[in-house]
Amino acid sequence: MLALAFIGDLSMGRPTDHSHRTAWLAARLAAEDGGTDRDCQSAHDVSLLRWSGCTANAAGFDQLLGDDVAGRDALFEMTLPINAERAAAIVPLAEIHCEVSGEIASQLGMDDQVEAGLRNIFETWDGRGNPGRLRADDVPPVVYHVALASDLEILSRARGLEAALEKIASLSDEKYPAPLVQRLQRTAPQWLATLDENQPQGPTQDLTLVGRDVPLELIADVADLKLPWLAGQSRQVAACAAATAAQLGLDANTQALLQRAGLIHAIGRAALPNHLWERTGRLTAADRERVRLMPYWTFRAASHIPVLKAEADLASYAYERLDGSGHFRSLSAAALTVPHRIIATAVALVALRSPRPWRPAFDAAGAAQVLRDEAAQGRFDAEVVEAALAALAGSRPRTPAKAAISLSAREADVLRRISLGESNKEVARVLEISPSTVRTHIESVFRKLECSTRAAATLKAFTLGLI
Known part of the structure; x- marks a missing residue:
């Protein structure tokens, strides 16, 4: 989790203590919101894994914004102009991010609450978020805890505390619920002062990293x-x-x-x-x-x-x-x-x-x-x-592991090609089959792997030893 938090912060153009500071804030906001110990732990863990899907959509953001690192930094500092065309282009990139980070949580053996938070991390109170356009109480509460903590951490650095709280207040009942914003307004100055005095470089003292050991x-x-x-x-x-x-x-x-x-x-x-x-x-x-x-x-x-x-x-x-x-x-x-x-x-x-x-x-x-x-x-x-x-x-070619999921030889060939970023037409040309046949194989692979994006299918196939 620490490695993924580090990679995520780098990918987003954030300081490398961003995820740790957000985790500290989110856990306290969950407690202030009446959350249980499990809720606080989930807020902490979702914060550390929030950006774990960022590498998967980096190519798309680089094409869209000209620089995937600086562009996303501006996006989350809320300084990037968003027109209708750009907003539409961001939707599939958000879907990739959420699916991959959710898959990572599954691989790490995280609590179901953590996985649900990551799979819905860009949902908003008004139903205009991604990937499922959930609204209000249908959004997992941990999403609001982490989104508010992250925005406070980012905006207070970029604009100062007073301006950050003003911007957050303007998004009440739009991005996050108003009562939660009011709780944050009361506690944010003290929390940030405490953070600045005692920078967390790892798990907070009262919360621990959870999950199972997984291969590096x-x-x-x-x-x-x-x-x-x-x-x-x-x-x-x-x-x-x-x-x-x-x-x-x-x-x-x-x-x-x-x-x-x-x-x-x-x-x-x-x-x-x-x-x-x-x-x-x-x-x-x-x-x-x-x-x-x-x-x-x-x-x-x-x-x-x-x-x-x-x-x-x-x-x-x-x-x-x-x-x-x-x-x-x-x-x-x-x-x-x-x-x-x-x-x-x-x-x-x-x-x-x-x-x-x-x-x-x-x-x-x-x-x-x-x-x-x-x-x-x-x-x-x-x-x-x-x-x-x-x-x-x-050396010998890697032998696919015996997994509960089984791909045909042709499905594995197609998956191996799309994992390298090849389009359906490029795969069809290399494998000497039609693009429609490639599409059929991809749909079958997605169904078997329970994925809807190429990035998530690639990650899951590698972790299962299928390619």
Whole structure:
């Protein structure tokens, strides 16, 4: 949950303590509203997971607003002009967000109240919200607690407390119920003062994180949803890094650490807008500097997610190069350990073997030649490169797990293609079937997975081991 909160805050352009502060406020607002301990816990947990679906619709917001991070930041600071056309375009993006965050709550084994809150997180008192146009008392109360707490946290930073409360009051019986707004008006000054004196960096003292242990792959899959063509690649990096360590004879603990670091190496990407990664031309100097910060943000995760401190630290070396040309530290060979060299080589190899918007995937021979050339020029460790190539050559395709849900071979093929962001026409061309047949298979997949969006189907299929 802490990792997902961190990714969510980055995706929304928010300070990385936003979700923690919102959780603290929402739990107290639920109590002030006469809520039970369960209600307070739900408000806390929904706050931490509220933005967990943000990576899934990042591509849509980037296309709509030109910058998915800054655009959504403006949207929730209520400074983004919303005309009818833009409002209509946001609806399906909200649906994707709600379905994915609800699925994440299900995977985490959260309370039903938490899942219901996340699946309806953009509903409003007046019935104009999303995704189901619920109104008034049909909206789960936790939605109001979290929405009010989040708006107070965001607007008080952006406009000051007095202006924030005025804006919130203007939305009474429109976005949230008036009696709840009145309760917040009485308590907000004291709560914010307390927050500012004692910044919560993790679960509040009187509330704990709940749920079940789940594979770290869930974090990898959520991070990879940010760019459709990245689906499953953090898993591939993790497997390649661990296998390379085994090839080099490193101990089991180091192999496991590299595997976990590979799974979370891309979480810092959430801080950067999608268009930086999808340009076909050369980046400007300013944009290159922004890209260099991706591993920095992965490193910063360590301070917010203590249980992943070692993994986040190692993952932040994923783009260093032996000649000092990498980022974000620009270290040279003497400062880079074997695990540092392994994670960097694994990331580069998987990227070369995968398609990008500006180039097709390299075949095995082509990727090997590129890496060997880079090693000859002093950017990669030649021994590690050979170990990684041997590990990848000896790897077997992932065997789908036995799950309660069964997809046909063709359904799995279609799902695998749409998980990479391909349109129905593109899938039809690759698989040599008609677009209508693709549509039929997608409808069947959605029905079996109980999903209505491609992003949610992708996440569920990966977590169930179906693709």
